[in-house]
Amino acid sequence: MAVVASHATASSVQQTKGDFVDKFRQLEEVLPTPNQYRNAAGEPGDQYWQQKVDYRINVTLDERKRRLKADQQVTYTNNSPYTLRYLWLQLEQNRFKEDSMAERSVEFGGIGRRGPSTRSMEDGVKAGISFGELERQQWLADHQVGYDILNVSASDGTALPFVIAGSQMRIDLPQPLGSKGQLSFNIEYAYNIIEEDAVSARAGYEHFPNDARKGGNDIFLLAQWFPRLQAYSDYEAWHNKEFLGRGEFTLEFGDYEVNITVPADHIVSSTGELQNANAVLTKTQRERLEKAKTAKRPVFVVTAEEALENEKEGTKETKTWQFVAKNVRDFAWASSRKFMWDAKGVAQPNSAEAPLVMAMSFFPKEGGELWRKYSTEAVAHTLAVYSRFSFDYPYPVAQSVNGPVGGMEYPMITFNGPRTTWQEDGSRTYTQAEKRFLIGVVIHEIGHIYFPMTVNSDERQWTWMDEGINSFLDGVAGREWDPTIPWGVEPRDITWYMKSDVQVPIMTQSDSVLMLGPNAYTKPAAALNILREVVLGRERFDFAFKEYSRRWKFKRPTPADFFRTMEEASGVDLDWFWHGWFYTTDHVDISIDRVYKLRLDTENPDIDFKRDREDHAIKPTPLFEQRNRAEKRKTWVELNKDVRDFYDENDRFTPTNKERNAYQQFLADLEDNERKALERAIKEDKHYYVLDFSNLGGLVMPILLEINYRGGKKEMLHIPAEIWRRSPWKVSKLIVSDKEVESFVVDPQWETADVDVENNHYPRRIIPSRIEAFKAEESIDPVYRDIMHDITTEKEDPKVKQRMK
Ligand SMILES: [Zn+2]
Numbered sequence: 106m107a108v109v110a111s112h113a114t115a116s117s118v119q120q121t122k123g124d125f126v127d128k129f130r131q132l133e134e135v136l137p138t139p140n141q142y143r144n145a146a147g148e149p150g151d152q153y154w155q156q157k158v159d160y161r162i163n164v165t166l167d168e169r170k171r172r173l174k175a176d177q178q179v180t181y182t183n184n185s186p187y188t189l190r191y192l193w194l195q196l197e198q199n200r201f202k203e204d205s206m207a208e209r210s211v212e213f214g215g216i217g218r219r220g221p222s223t224r225s226m227e228d229g230v231k232a233g234i235s236f237g238e239l240e241r242q243q244w245l246a247d248h249q250v251g252y253d254i255l256n257v258s259a260s261d262g263t264a265l266p267f268v269i270a271g272s273q274m275r276i277d278l279p280q281p282l283g284s285k286g287q288l289s290f291n292i293e294y295a296y297n298i299i300e301e302d303a304v305s306a307r308a309g310y311e312h313f314p315n316d317a318r319k320g321g322n323d324i325f326l327l328a329q330w331f332p333r334l335q336a337y338s339d340y341e342a343w344h345n346k347e348f349l350g351r352g353e354f355t356l357e358f359g360d361y362e363v364n365i366t367v368p369a370d371h372i373v374s375s376t377g378e379l380q381n382a383n384a385v386l387t388k389t390q391r392e393r394l395e396k397a398k399t400a401k402r403p404v405f406v407v408t409a410e411e412a413l414e415n416e417k418e419g420t421k422e423t424k425t426w427q428f429v430a431k432n433v434r435d436f437a438w439a440s441s442r443k444f445m446w447d448a449k450g451v452a453q454p455n456s457a458e459a460p461l462v463m464a465m466s467f468f469p470k471e472g473g474e475l476w477r478k479y480s481t482e483a484v485a486h487t488l489a490v491y492s493r494f495s496f497d498y499p500y501p502v503a504q505s506v507n508g509p510v511g512g513m514e515y516p517m518i519t520f521n522g523p524r525t526t527w528q529e530d531g532s533r534t535y536t537q538a539e540k541r542f543l544i545g546v547v548i549h550e551i552g553h554i555y556f557p558m559t560v561n562s563d564e565r566q567w568t569w570m571d572e573g574i575n576s577f578l579d580g581v582a583g584r585e586w587d588p589t590i591p592w593g594v595e596p597r598d599i600t601w602y603m604k605s606d607v608q609v610p611i612m613t614q615s616d617s618v619l620m621l622g623p624n625a626y627t628k629p630a631a632a633l634n635i636l637r638e639v640v641l642g643r644e645r646f647d648f649a650f651k652e653y654s655r656r657w658k659f660k661r662p663t664p665a666d667f668f669r670t671m672e673e674a675s676g677v678d679l680d681w682f683w684h685g686w687f688y689t690t691d692h693v694d695i696s697i698d699r700v701y702k703l704r705l706d707t708e709n710p711d712i713d714f715k716r717d718r719e720d721h722a723i724k725p726t727p728l729f730e731q732r733n734r735a736e737k738r739k740t741w742v743e744l745n746k747d748v749r750d751f752y753d754e755n756d757r758f759t760p761t762n763k764e765r766n767a768y769q770q771f772l773a774d775l776e777d778n779e780r781k782a783l784e785r786a787i788k789e790d791k792h793y794y795v796l797d798f799s800n801l802g803g804l805v806m807p808i809l810l811e812i813n814y815r816g817g818k819k820e821m822l823h824i825p826a827e828i829w830r831r832s833p834w835k836v837s838k839l840i841v842s843d844k845e846v847e848s849f850v851v852d853p854q855w856e857t858a859d860v861d862v863e864n865n866h867y868p869r870r871i872i873p874s875r876i877e878a879f880k881a882e883e884s885i886d887p888v889y890r891d892i893m894h895d896i897t898t899e900k901e902d903p904k905v906k907q908r909m910k
Contacts, residue, residue: 147669514553573629691803
């Protein structure tokens, strides 16, 4: 080890009266006060409670009308210590109604729109609206959307009074429901299913007009399809934040029994375990499913040929598929005659809940090779990686279903969008981006079955708690799948965002976030990656993260519970980290501004004056003197060599006995230990480097310092973030080394999301970049059109492009 000692020098403290900043201030001042429900360790307290809501639903899919009709019995168990006089339900389908808060609060300039500006008036750039947005508005204008609530009644059949307010419904209870009380009620409802491609709703139908069957076929993805109880929690009571389309769902756990009636030739994939395989699958299909349990590669339960055959016909007959799901916080399903279905078993020998999980995929021919090869394998890979980080997958099935939704998660079932492209020769191909998309989205959505489907964080409020944590883990799983695929999950992938001015802190409610992707997915994922690889190290991070997962499995954590658990279980004070990364928009930009090389004075005049002379000699000769010499101009001294005195023979660095005596006296006055220390330091004659760093981004971080010695050896020095504790903007560090240093580099592996890596080099380096020759763009002003020539163009028939997916 060449670095023998180092410390920050006190003279570097830059804070002055009036602008003192403490980046290490404890977060307890901001976090909610611990109580008996959530304690100071970040654990569920000894009085922790949560409600339980069980559902029994009979639902029928009317394929022709694309309409769902259902009756459901809800059993609500009040585990809170409080009495409830009313219940709140979420009617998420009502968000599409034109009088919903979601529709009324849409601003122009959002997705699919480009707002006008004063600039556009001057330079002719027009405001814009995308075809997708036009299609959405037209579809919603042409269809009746939202729930028809047909009946709400108590278990004895008497009608219950209710009020619908936007996408919420309040049911008034005839008798107050006391603590530990339970009640059942029924709701009948129906609604028209949204066309997902037109409206973008996280669920809905997709129409395939080119299928062999007359009129084509549909894939139905059903989610947010039944009235669900609002969450009622110890920290917010009823969670009444209206659904605006972005902040996802805040839900209660419960048990479900759902009977799904669909056309008899449909294949259904659903949350839960299928109860009546005998009634809905053929003997061959059941045998294949059995074989799949121990297969190395996925086995087809419904083959491509069978699905293609199903696509041609259609039927008026129906079948009812029965599913049971225990301890889930939601329920979704999918249905189509286009589905092929493959499956393979994943053994979890240590799991009491699910010793065998069936990893399964449901997809149409449009999914092609991509789905056949990778979907179910990606499901199985996700279980392996996520279980290692948290707990065994807690449910009997894990499914990936292809449909019109890009990617969406529900307990035991996920909807994933990537497809192959049909080519003229009948083959289907996909780009590398589509391959990455498929593997990545399956990992991500299946990962959500852990977070937030099992670790039940509040999605409506804090998107980062499910998306950020999940993106961190999908980054782990993606890189363990194939690190040569650019997953976009490295800390360096977030620097563009962190230095941009379109930011709000991660700790911002979902619907108010600017740029949800980088804010709630990539930035928290990068933060956790850095926490693991740079701040805590893998052992401490993984232990703490697993503890968080264990503590909050099937429970409802808040951000404070996460922050507290990670800190308490890792044994490291992380308040500075949470504060910087989650509560501010600061970024990381540490600059190494200057390095001084120092040498210890020996105090011996014979040595120190000699060194002074050498230091003087390396200073450049003044230009004046150089030019005089070039002109062969002689000095007076040169022309008059006969006149000489003492100072011509002895320069100003000549030591005298006066200094030698003083030096001996200085040595004699030293204590023994002081003299020993000085003698040793002089003998070792080490190199002392003082490095000046500045924190340009505001976010305090550890300084990862690469030291490059003369001769080619390298060494890494990890300086903890705490170096900034008294001086957050500028700090100096002394490094004592027995070898001479050639250069220093801060964060050479780009592990800290430092937004400017060029000021990390000392000495600075030449910045590698590229340049491209370009042609100036032509003006769009109509005055430049050659109408005189273009008017003579002959009229052609348009070539109609056939829409093939
Ligand atoms: Zn997600």
